[in-house]
Amino acid sequence: MDKLKKFDFQEILNKGLVFGVLIGLVILFAILTGGKFIQPSNLITIVSQIVPYALLGFGMTFILITGGIDLSVGSILGFGGILCAKLIIMGCPIWLAILFSLIAGAGIGFINGYCVTKLAVVPFIVTLGTQFAFRGLTQLIGGGKPVSIQAMEDKNVVNAFIWIGNGEILGIPVPIIIMIITGIILGVILAKTGYGRRIYAVGSNEEASRLSGINVTRTKLIAYTLSGLTSTIAGILLAAKLASAQSNAGTGYELEGIAAAVIGGTSVNGGVGTILGTIIGAFVMGVLRNGLNLLKVNAFIQMIIIGAIIVIGVWYDTKRRNKIKL
Amino acid sequence: MNKLLEMKNITKIFPGVKALDNVTLDLNQGEVHALCGENGAGKSTLMKILSGVHQASEGTIFIEGNQVYLNGTKSAQELGISIIFQEFNLCEHLSISDNIWLDRQPQKFGLINDRKMHKMTSEILKELGISINPKTPVSELSVAQQQMVEIAKAISFDSKILVLDEPTAALTDSEIDSLFEVILKLKRKGVGMFYISHRLEELSRITDRVSIIRDGQYIATKIFKDISIDEIIALMVGRSLEDKYPKFDRIIGETRLYVKEIKNSKIHIKDFEVKSGEILALAGLMDAGRTEFARALFGADSTDIKDVILDGQSVNFAEPEKSIKLGLGYITEDRKKDGLALNMSVEENINLANIPNLTTKGFVSNYKAKENARKYIENIHIKTPSMYQKAGNLSGGNQQKIVLAKWICNDIKVLIFDEPTRGIDVGAKYEVYELMNKLSSENVAIIMISSELPEVLGMSDRILVMQGGQIRGELETKIATQEQILNLAI
Numbered sequence A: 001m002d003k004l005k006k007f008d009f010q011e012i013l014n015k016g017l018v019f020g021v022l023i024g025l026v027i028l029f030a031i032l033t034g035g036k037f038i039q040p041s042n043l044i045t046i047v048s049q050i051v052p053y054a055l056l057g058f059g060m061t062f063i064l065i066t067g068g069i070d071l072s073v074g075s076i077l078g079f080g081g082i083l084c085a086k087l088i089i090m091g092c093p094i095w096l097a098i099l100f101s102l103i104a105g106a107g108i109g110f111i112n113g114y115c116v117t118k119l120a121v122v123p124f125i126v127t128l129g130t131q132f133a134f135r136g137l138t139q140l141i142g143g144g145k146p147v148s149i150q151a152m153e154d155k156n157v158v159n160a161f162i163w164i165g166n167g168e169i170l171g172i173p174v175p176i177i178i179m180i181i182t183g184i185i186l187g188v189i190l191a192k193t194g195y196g197r198r199i200y201a202v203g204s205n206e207e208a209s210r211l212s213g214i215n216v217t218r219t220k221l222i223a224y225t226l227s228g229l230t231s232t233i234a235g236i237l238l239a240a241k242l243a244s245a246q247s248n249a250g251t252g253y254e255l256e257g258i259a260a261a262v263i264g265g266t267s268v269n270g271g272v273g274t275i276l277g278t279i280i281g282a283f284v285m286g287v288l289r290n291g292l293n294l295l296k297v298n299a300f301i302q303m304i305i306i307g308a309i310i311v312i313g314v315w316y317d318t319k320r321r322n323k324i325k326l
Numbered sequence B: 001m002n003k004l005l006e007m008k009n010i011t012k013i014f015p016g017v018k019a020l021d022n023v024t025l026d027l028n029q030g031e032v033h034a035l036c037g038e039n040g041a042g043k044s045t046l047m048k049i050l051s052g053v054h055q056a057s058e059g060t061i062f063i064e065g066n067q068v069y070l071n072g073t074k075s076a077q078e079l080g081i082s083i084i085f086q087e088f089n090l091c092e093h094l095s096i097s098d099n100i101w102l103d104r105q106p107q108k109f110g111l112i113n114d115r116k117m118h119k120m121t122s123e124i125l126k127e128l129g130i131s132i133n134p135k136t137p138v139s140e141l142s143v144a145q146q147q148m149v150e151i152a153k154a155i156s157f158d159s160k161i162l163v164l165d166e167p168t169a170a171l172t173d174s175e176i177d178s179l180f181e182v183i184l185k186l187k188r189k190g191v192g193m194f195y196i197s198h199r200l201e202e203l204s205r206i207t208d209r210v211s212i213i214r215d216g217q218y219i220a221t222k223i224f225k226d227i228s229i230d231e232i233i234a235l236m237v238g239r240s241l242e243d244k245y246p247k248f249d250r251i252i253g254e255t256r257l258y259v260k261e262i263k264n265s266k267i268h269i270k271d272f273e274v275k276s277g278e279i280l281a282l283a284g285l286m287d288a289g290r291t292e293f294a295r296a297l298f299g300a301d302s303t304d305i306k307d308v309i310l311d312g313q314s315v316n317f318a319e320p321e322k323s324i325k326l327g328l329g330y331i332t333e334d335r336k337k338d339g340l341a342l343n344m345s346v347e348e349n350i351n352l353a354n355i356p357n358l359t360t361k362g363f364v365s366n367y368k369a370k371e372n373a374r375k376y377i378e379n380i381h382i383k384t385p386s387m388y389q390k391a392g393n394l395s396g397g398n399q400q401k402i403v404l405a406k407w408i409c410n411d412i413k414v415l416i417f418d419e420p421t422r423g424i425d426v427g428a429k430y431e432v433y434e435l436m437n438k439l440s441s442e443n444v445a446i447i448m449i450s451s452e453l454p455e456v457l458g459m460s461d462r463i464l465v466m467q468g469g470q471i472r473g474e475l476e477t478k479i480a481t482q483e484q485i486l487n488l489a490i
Helices: A003-032 A041-066 A073-088 A096-116 A123-142 A154-164 A173-190 A195-206 A206-211 A216-242 A255-264 A275-294 A299-321 B041-051 B073-078 B096-100 B114-127 B143-156 B173-189 B231-238 B290-298 B322-327 B346-350 B366-377 B396-408 B428-443 B453-458 B482-489
Strands: B003-014 B017-028 B032-036 B059-064 B066-068 B081-084 B159-167 B190-194 B209-214 B219-225 B254-263 B268-275 B279-284 B305-310 B313-315 B329-331 B414-416 B445-447 B460-465 B470-476
Touching: A003 B414, A041 A073, A041 A173, A041 A195, A041 A216, A041 A255, A041 A275, A041 B346, A073 A096, A073 A123, A073 A216, A096 A154, A096 B190, A123 B305, A154 A173, A154 A216, A154 B290, A173 A195, A173 A216, A173 A255, A195 A206, A195 A216, A206 A216, A216 B159, A216 B219, A255 A275, A255 A299, A255 B346, A299 B073, A299 B279, B003 B041, B017 B032, B017 B041, B017 B059, B017 B143, B017 B190, B032 B041, B032 B231, B041 B081, B041 B190, B041 B313, B059 B482, B096 B114, B096 B143, B114 B143, B114 B453, B143 B173, B143 B428, B173 B190, B173 B428, B209 B231, B231 B428, B254 B290, B279 B453, B279 B482, B290 B322, B290 B329, B290 B445, B322 B329, B329 B396, B346 B366, B346 B396, B366 B396, B396 B428, B428 B445, B428 B453, B445 B453, B460 B482
Parallel strands: B017 B219, B032 B190, B032 B209, B081 B159, B159 B190, B279 B445, B279 B460, B329 B414, B414 B445
Antiparallel strands: B003 B017, B003 B059, B059 B066, B209 B219, B254 B268, B254 B305, B305 B313, B460 B470
16 A cells, blocks of 8 residues: 555645646746735735636536536526525515525526436536526516616615625625635535535446446536536625626626636546635636736737636646546 | 567566566467467557557567567558457448548549449458448447458458457357458468457367467467467466366355346346345347346336335335345446446445445545445455556456445345456456355345356356347256257357
8 A cells, every 4th residue: 555645646746736836826926016916905806806706616616527517607697696686676685685596596507407417418508508598587687787786775785785795804805705615615515525426426437326326317416506506606796796786797707617627627528626626726817817917918818828728727637637548 | 381470579668567578479370379368467568569559668570570660550550460459449420431441541533432432341341251331330330240340441451460359258159150250261361360368268269379478478379279278277377276166055045036027128027036145147149138137127227117026025126226225236247338437546436336335414434435445455355556546547357346346345135247257367257256156155146147158157056048138048057058058048
């Protein structure tokens, strides 16, 4: 068993590499911006910016590990935000509005899971379809207009809702705290529970898992439901931050979520990935954007750089995986 | 006889492993040269060097006396060397012709000349004595026919040297017959062939010489007529196996599993029973419906009628999940496809069917998981550098042991073994047989699906022969012969 340590070291090295890249970027930007980059206020800004992407990335990680994909998370984000705002406007207490939105968001994720498992349509197609459908649903609820909380008469309600998106506890913005708590819970589920093991098993070899008594349908359904849930959390936080829910909120965010997961080492072929990796991936994206902004790099060039990083990340991942002879 | 090929002092070093150590081998024109050795002995590596997939670290290769350098599969192909791997390299959706002439289709005005291509294919197929329309997509062919396409492809390259890696592993007996006819035809044409197979019994029909490799080292080359199978095995394992099948007196008890009736579109079985401590063999040809029966019973495939009694109680094996809880296990035929999660660790694979037992309140106990894995790695001698090694990196025999461990660690009452020793070496086979005996002594009822008749006769207490999805007959192993089984099977 003496080779055990060596193997673990290899794993740490692989994960450490992305983390190393992140630290390298931070140091690089710190120097290039003359320290502006690592001022606490800027760092908080970065983390606040990545909150929605990380949350979408968490759910995406679960789904990618099962070997699926979820293109509808951006639409679910929009749906969650607008539903919550609409309910509050209609006089529903904030906590109830949030609870109801979360349940609805999870339910909408469940629909994705149902189509993937019971109807056996490939995830790409299912969620491509629901991306449209859920966006339509969102527009329908919002009547094609933003739903503004700010305009409400009861300022107590307005302030309470805004606090969720902008308030601080011990100097840390509430959305960041919520992201961290969600990340820890999902990370523990993935790494430590029987469900976590099942999800990796299903992504590694679905048929072998089924024949080993793993309920593949349930495992996938839970993953899609969780993705619906984290997307809705992101949607509510975004609406609370702006005190207004936009019916086009989250458009294109699914790609940010996928990118965060993939840069963090999650494989689109399934079976591989971690929540910690996804957080690091989201940070890499956030740090790049912010740093390049501070350096006044053209926004179009930023896109090119981020695109290149995604491809390089996956290329490296594939190369690493090919070392296993199958 | 003309010497076609010489491989001299071939050494191959992979990072950390010496896969081949100074191996020397030759091949004559029109000869079938069998390569024997346990899994991981280095046969495949040697053949991959010959076909240009790997490059030798040291050593030289001569073809018809000229030294050659094989720095890729293309250069090997140009020199007339073709290899047919266990897993075929065919494009399923393309036609037979397109596969054979892939990337070198005959052309006319820069466009592919389909008519000419199909005609060229027909000629080759005719030469091989096969009558299939060259336009047929490969996906519509049987495994045996696909193999013929691979051979036809090799012929189309005018190959002088052909390597066949486990060509009969997935073939029925009659398909093997026609394969051997083709091999004999090629022999008469002067093609030299290396032939790798774990089924030593079949070698006698085609083999001229046999070479044995063990642990990356060359052991011996013998004229096949002058050596017995037992001697070959002894050379392969480096010790003499007294018997290929461990002797064991099984104590057979009450009926554990009784299938009153089970039916779906492929099979219809009635009055099937297996007793406590018994090994019941299911014999038959490839498409007899044995695996289909196992899958239907296990709940992996749907059924129209299913009336099953386990230990005197009516049970519903609706889903694998449910069947396992009730005490039924199923070791699949193809461990890579549906037995193992290859890129997961040995530990995770051993515990794959055991997750409920490791979890309390939803959380997996790392301690329990590791202890369980360690126990089986030690008890059944799974050779792995660590339990965190990925299952895909182990040899076939060790992979099969992982699959076994997966089921043994569950409290299993009835266990179905589908081709328990396919593609694993003699030493590992023996260990698998011993494990089967041990399980039977713990009152597990075993259903063994096997296409190897010596295994059926060597390991079982009772034999059921299937054909066309139904049971055709029952034989008492003690007095059964291979001929009797075959008569029922065909």
